[in-house]
Amino acid sequence: MTFGFVVINDNGQVLVSSETRNLHFVGKADLYEVVRQFDGYGGLRHWSFRIQCNTTPVPFFTMPTEDFYAVTGVSNIGGGMWDIRVIRSGTSASVPEVFVFADPRGFTNDPDSAWGMQVFRDDGTAAFDSRR
Numbered sequence: 192m193t194f195g196f197v198v199i200n201d202n203g204q205v206l207v208s209s210e211t212r213n214l215h216f217v218g219k220a221d222l223y224e225v226v227r228q229f230d231g232y233g234g235l236r237h238w239s240f241r242i243q244c245n246t247t248p249v250p251f252f253t254m255p256t257e258d259f260y261a262v263t264g265v266s267n268i269g270g271g272m273w274d275i276r277v278i279r280s281g282t283s284a285s286v287p288e289v290f291v292f293a294d295p296r297g298f299t300n301d302p303d304s305a306w307g308m309q310v311f312r313d314d315g316t317a318a319f320d321s322r323r
Contacts, residue, residue: 212294234282
């Protein structure tokens with residue numbers, strides 16, 4: 192590499208690089224609606240969560256029961272609003288929490304601080320932003 196920035200830990204793992212986009216915590220998605228709730232044959236729950244993000248979000252979810260969970264879809268519904276669908280087996284009333292990550296371009300708000308480190312890609316877009 193003739194330009195750029197890279198941080199490598201003692202194990203030789205890349206922590207921050209100008210060649211890759213690093214995921215940052217955008218926020219917790221809000222429960223928008225219960226899409227489907229079915230109590231027969233072991234049960235099924237299907238939820239829709241929403242979050243504002245300028246790039247494709249990467250969702251992670253909690254598993255508050257021993258049932259099976261999965262993300263069934265991530266859709267841009269317009270204006271930077273994303274719909275994240277989560278499905279679960281079982282009949283419990285527990286609802287998972289959905290936490291969203293994205294690269295630094297995904298943020299819709301200003302950084303928390305004027306201090307920090309930004310790493311840019313060769314196209315001028317942020318690959319890492321510690322202010323987030």
